Amino acid sequence: MGILYSIAGLFFFLALGIKYLKWDFLIAGYNTMGKEQKKNVNIQGLRRAMGNFLLIMALFMIISAITSHYGYRGLSSISLLAILPLAxxxxxxxxxYDHSKKTTSKTIEKRFILGIVIFVxxxxxxxxxxxxxxxQIEMNQKDLTIGGMYSNYVKKENxxxxxxxEEIPKIMGKVGGFxxxxxxxxxxxxxxxxxxxxxxxxxxxxxxxIITKSGKIIVNYRQREETLKVYQELKDWVKD
Structure with a gap:
């Protein structure tokens, strides 16, 4: 969730820069035009449109983070994936906003599409x-490390x-994670x-x-066999 808020904050910052501070160097296509070509572009309208688009993307990021926090994971994923067609x-x-000749317009369109779609x-x-x-679970004599997007480190003695x-209680909401x-x-x-x-x-x-002195960690893998294998390795490791 923190990642989504950070990206939303970045989009919001860029939107303000383009819309109000005239950061035209961030507008793909326009920033590589010559002076004569730029005269054929309604830059005021383009700035406004680009800024509004970035604000909408930031809003969808925030919606995705909030719905995820309250357990609506399907809606969260839809909100995130909706950004691509919007782009x-x-x-x-x-x-x-581009009043250039048709051939130039097509070039700008391709650059816009390439830049925005690749970014998203x-x-x-x-x-x-x-x-x-x-x-990724690593065990040594004294501690256990569970690597990944949100890693955990636990001392064996804890x-x-x-x-x-086979079952765990229903997951209601997210405190901090992805x-x-x-x-x-x-x-x-x-x-x-x-x-x-x-x-x-x-x-x-x-x-x-995994129940520790400070809390509980729950792990599994896509394949049932892999989960069973790692479980047995952990049980053997704890006994040593």
Whole structure:
């Protein structure tokens, strides 16, 4: 959720810069035009349109973060993915501010499409890559490290119990973390009001539940066999 708020803040900042401070160097296509070509562009309208578009993207990011926090993960994902078609629509809308010759207009359109779509896809791809990675569990003599987007470090002496469960309480909301559909990473609250750290694929049991002196960590993998394998490794490690 913090990542989404940060990106939304960046979009908001850029929107103000373009719309009110005339940061035209950020407008793909326009920033590479010659002086004569720029005379054929309604830059006032283009600034306003670009600024408004970035504000709308920031709003969708915030909506995604808020709905995710309250457990509406499907709506959160839709809000995030809706940005891409909005970007394409903006590209075509922005062409009305360009009064250049048709050939030049097509060039600007391609640059707009390429710049905006690559930017949005880049952000979404980074989130997907981090989220889709299975948690990396490392064990040594004294501690346990669960790597990933939201890593955990636990001393062996602080682990009270490790169990394998087919079901866990319903997940009600997010305290701080990331979720995309059934992929949950970070701190969440359960229906029993308990706050736990999750690194799971929801509805893909079983789940490894690690109870420590300071809280509870729940982990699983896409493949059931992998979860069972790691669980046995953890049980053997705790006994040593």
């Amino acid at each position: 394409v629509l903006f590209v075509f809308h922005s062409q009305k 896809l880049g952000i979404v791809s980074i989130l997907f890559i981090y989220a889709m990675k299975d948690p 682990i009270k119990e490790i169990t394998l469960q 979720d995309l559909g059934y992929i949950l990473r970070g701190s969440f609250t359960l229906e029993n009001k308990e706050e736990v750290n999750l690194s799971i694929y929801e509805n893909k049991p079983p789940y490894i539940v």
